[in-house]
Structures are given as C-alpha cells and as structure tokens.
Amino acid sequence: xxxxxxxxxxxxxxxxxxxxxxxxxxxxxxxxxxxxxxxxxxxxxxxxxxxxxxxxxxxxxxxxxxxxxxxxxxxxxxxxxxxxxxxxxxxxxxxxxxxxxxxxxxxxxxxxxxxxxxxxxxxxxxxxxxxxxxxxxxxxxxxxxxxxxxxxxxxxxxxxxxxxxxxxxxxxxxxxxxxxxxxxxxxxxxxxxxxxxxxxxxxxxxxxxxxxxxxxxxxxxxxxxxxxxxxxxxxxxxxxxxxxxxxxxxxxxxxxxxxxxxxxxxxxxxxxxxxxxxxxxxxxxxxxxxxxxxxxxxxxxxxxxxxxxxxxxxxxxxxxxxxxxxxxxxxxxxxxxxxxxxxxxxxxxxxxxxxxxxxxxxxxxx
Numbered sequence: 001x002x003x004x005x006x007x008x009x010x011x012x013x014x015x016x017x018x019x020x021x022x023x024x025x026x027x028x029x030x031x032x033x034x035x036x037x038x039x040x041x042x043x044x045x046x047x048x049x050x051x052x053x054x055x056x057x058x059x060x061x062x063x064x065x066x067x068x069x070x071x072x073x074x075x076x077x078x079x080x081x082x083x084x085x086x087x088x089x090x091x092x093x094x095x096x097x098x099x100x101x102x103x104x105x106x107x108x109x110x111x112x113x114x115x116x117x118x119x120x121x122x123x124x125x126x127x128x129x130x131x132x133x134x135x136x137x138x139x140x141x142x143x144x145x146x147x148x149x150x151x152x153x154x155x156x157x158x159x160x161x162x163x164x165x166x167x168x169x170x171x172x173x174x175x176x177x178x179x180x181x182x183x184x185x186x187x188x189x190x191x192x193x194x195x196x197x198x199x200x201x202x203x204x205x206x207x208x209x210x211x212x213x214x215x216x217x218x219x220x221x222x223x224x225x226x227x228x229x230x231x232x233x234x235x236x237x238x239x240x241x242x243x244x245x246x247x248x249x250x251x252x253x254x255x256x257x258x259x260x261x262x263x264x265x266x267x268x269x270x271x272x273x274x275x276x277x278x279x280x281x282x283x284x285x286x287x288x289x290x291x292x293x294x295x296x297x298x299x300x301x302x303x304x305x306x307x308x309x310x311x312x313x314x315x316x317x318x319x320x321x322x323x324x325x326x327x328x329x330x331x332x333x334x335x336x337x338x339x340x341x342x343x344x345x346x347x348x349x350x351x352x353x354x355x356x357x358x359x360x361x362x363x364x365x366x
Contacts, residue, residue: 067309068354072346074319075106077118085123086130093131094342099156101137102327104342107148107319111139120151140164141178141327144254148345149180149324166330176232176248177328180257181344181359183321183351185304186266186278186285187243192234195260199253200226204291209273210255211290212263229253231260239356242269242304247322257322269351270320272298307354321348 068074077085088106095102105111105120113119120127124137135155140163143149154160170177198213200220216226230250237244243266247257258274261267265285267275277293279286297316305312323344331337343349344359352359 065309067314068319068347068350069314069317072350074317074347075108075345077106077109082123082126085118086127089127090131092342094150095338095340099135099154099159100329101131101133101153101155102329102340102342103151103153104149105143105151106345107323108146110145111142111151113145124153141167143324146320147180147322147324148348150178150327150340150342152327152329163330170328171250174250176250178249178324179326180247180249180322180324181236182245182247182257182261182323183269183348183355183357184243184245184261184266185241185269185275185298185300186264187238187241188233188235188245188264188266193232195231195233195263197229197260197263198226199229199256199259201254202290204294207295209290209295210253210259212259227251227253229256229260231257233261233264236359237357240303240307241301242355242357244352244357244359267298268320268322270298270318270322272296272316272318275299304355307356308351309354319347321351323348 075088080088089103092104092106093101094104110117110119112121120142121139124139127133128135128137133155137153137155138157138160140152140154140160142151152163154163167177198216198221199210200213200216201208202211204211213220213226216228220226221228228251232248232250234246235243236246245261245266247261249256255274258268258271261271262274262277265278267278273295275298276296277288277290279288279293297312298318299312300308300310300315305315310318323342325342325344327340327342329338329340349359351357
C-alpha cells in the first residue's frame with residue numbers, strides 16, 4: 001500500500017512540474033512573439049515611415065506641431081544687422097552675369113523705401129562691395145515690398161534700356177514676363193482664365209487704396225486717373241478651400257494682383273489690406289463696399305487656422321504668400337531669352353505642406 005501511495009505522489013509531482021514547464025514555455029513564446037511583432041514591421045507601415053522621414057527632412061521634428069513663425073521662421077529684415085542682410089542677399093543670388101545681377105529678396109524688404117526704413121536701394125553701394133561688383137548697381141525690375149522673389153539689378157544703363165524695350169515689346173505681344181505664385185484662401189471657380197478690371201488709386205479716409213473701376217470713362221483713361229489692368233491666372237493645386245495659384249500680370253499697377261484676386265472671391269494668404277472686401281451673407285460670398293472694408297488683420301476660418309497651427313490673435317504676423325518666382329530676360333541676341341526661377345522662401349513651402357498643396361519640382365528649385 002505504501003508503494004502504491006509513493007508512486008501516485010511521484011506521478012502528481014511530475015505532472016505539476018510538466019504543467020509549470022509548459023506554462024513557462026507558453027509565456028516565453030508569448031514574449032518572443034511580442035518582440036518579433038515589433039521587429040517585423042509590415043511593408044505598408046515601413047513605407048509610411050520612410051515617406052514621413054522624407055517629408056521631415058526639410059524641417060525640424062517639431063514641424064507637425066508648430067506654425068511657420070517657429071519652423072522654419074519668417075525673416076524680419078528690420079531686425080537684421082547690415083552684415084546679416086548682405087549675407088542673406090548674397091546667399092540668394094539667382095543669376096550673375098555681367099552686367100546683370102538677380103537676387104531673390106525676402107518678404108517685407110523694401111526695394112526703394114523711405115528714409116525711415118531699410119531698403120535695397122540704400123544698401124546698393126555696400127552690397128556692390130560685399131559681392132565684389134564693379135560699377136554702380138541700379139534697380140531694373142523688382143517684386144513689391146510685401147512680396148518675396150526676383151530683383152533684377154544692372155550696372156549698365158544701355159543694357160537696362162534694352163531690357164525695358166524688351167518688356168515693352170512683350171506687353172504689346174501680350175506675353176507675360178513675370179510669373180508669381182500665391183497661396184489663396186478660396187479657390188477660383190475656373191481652373192484658369194483672365195481677370196480684366198481697370199484700377200485706380202482712391203483716397204479713403206486717411207488711406208490711399210487701389211479700387212477696381214467697373215466702367216471707366218474715356219476721359220479718366222486719357223487723364224490716366226484710371227488704368228486698364230489684366231491678370232492671367234491658373235490654379236496649380238487646391239485642397240480644402242485653399243489653393244496654389246499662378247499669377248501673370250499683363251499690366252503694371254500697384255497692388256494689382258492683390259485686388260484682382262479678391263474679384264474671384266479669393267484672398268491671398270497674409271493680405272491684411274484688401275482681404276476685408278470679401279464678406280459672407282447667409283453663407284454666400286459678397287463684395288463689401290470699399291469705403292467700409294478698410295485694411296485690417298486677415299480673418300481665417302477655424303479649419304484653416306488649425307491646419308496652419310495659428311490662432312486669430314497671431315494672424316497679424318502672417319506674412320504675405322505672394323512670390324515672384326519666374327522672370328523673363330532677353331539674351332544677347334533678339335531671339336535669345338532666359339527664364340530665371342527663384343524657389344519660394346522656406347515659410348511659403350512649409351505653408352504648402354501644412355495646407356496639403358503641391359508645387360512642381362521646377363518651381364521649388366532653381
């Protein structure tokens with residue numbers, strides 16, 4: 001009897017150890033399986049991570065959570081020393097071939113300016129020395145102060161006259177010489193077309209603003225109080241109520257592009273002067289009277305603010321997203337021409353990323 005009891009106890013102990021061993025193996029197997037599942041990343045997740053890394057390569061890891069004010073930042077020329085300005089302009093030389101020099105200027109940098117602000121014209125003598133240029137530089141054609149992009153400079157007045165004659169001939173032939181790209185809030189109803197609207201400068205309270213003229217009189221045109229103006233446009237991409245639009249002015253008038261874009265019920269992002277002319281009544285876009293729609297900080301809808309990582313309180317710091325990126329210049333012979341390209345500034349390209357807009361590689365690089 002004692003022998004039988006001894007055998008039964010041994011059998012029970014063996015089974016207990018076997019159960020413990022199987023449980024340990026099972027847990028080890030589970031742990032191993034967990035580790036392997038982390039190491040073995042499905043191909044589609046791997047592809048997504050690769051794409052994410054490529055996207056992040058041009059910006060810091062914080063890019064997805066911060067606005068353009070922090071990453072990559074917006075250049076404020078007034079806060080830069082002369083040495084920093086010269087370095088910035090020297091790093092953004094697009095074309096250099098005597099007697100011509102083309103620089104891509106930052107947004108907010110005045111070309112002519114007044115005595116109270118830093119301007120390119122006031123810095124030209126020192127810029128010549130910084131770049132080692134012989135002869136006196138003068139301005140031939142340039143992007144407006146609030147826009148970024150091309151500034152065409154020359155040291156030869158004969159060459160300058162030839163370029164001006166070339167531009168005059170292009171206007172007669174209705175051939176664009178300057179091409180801008182803009183980020184707009186609102187998408188034009190047609191993918192491409194022309195905006196033809198006469199413009200004039202009007203005194204409204206203590207401001208001189210550009211206003212469209214529906215039916216200009218012959219007398220106002222002859223007296224040059226009003227000028228016929230035309231802009232060609234093409235939507236390059238659009239997403240969730242915003243668009244990347246190509247603009248080609250076929251005439252030359254101050255604030256022409258800003259005003260013409262509003263006539264399509266669109267506003268250029270960062271336009272704090274003419275955006276207020278578009279309002280909404282019962283959800284529909286309407287034009288507000290120019291006498292009451294005075295300049296103010298641009299208002300954006302909550303969705304666009306969220307994608308831009310902006311608050312409405314920060315909008316006064318939103319820079320104008322209008323860039324002169326292509327400029328046509330004549331070559332040595334009448335048949336030769338060169339199309340110069342300046343890529344948009346980093347904050348502009350970052351905005352495209354945040355809004356889900358795509359720009360062709362030709363426009364992103366020289």
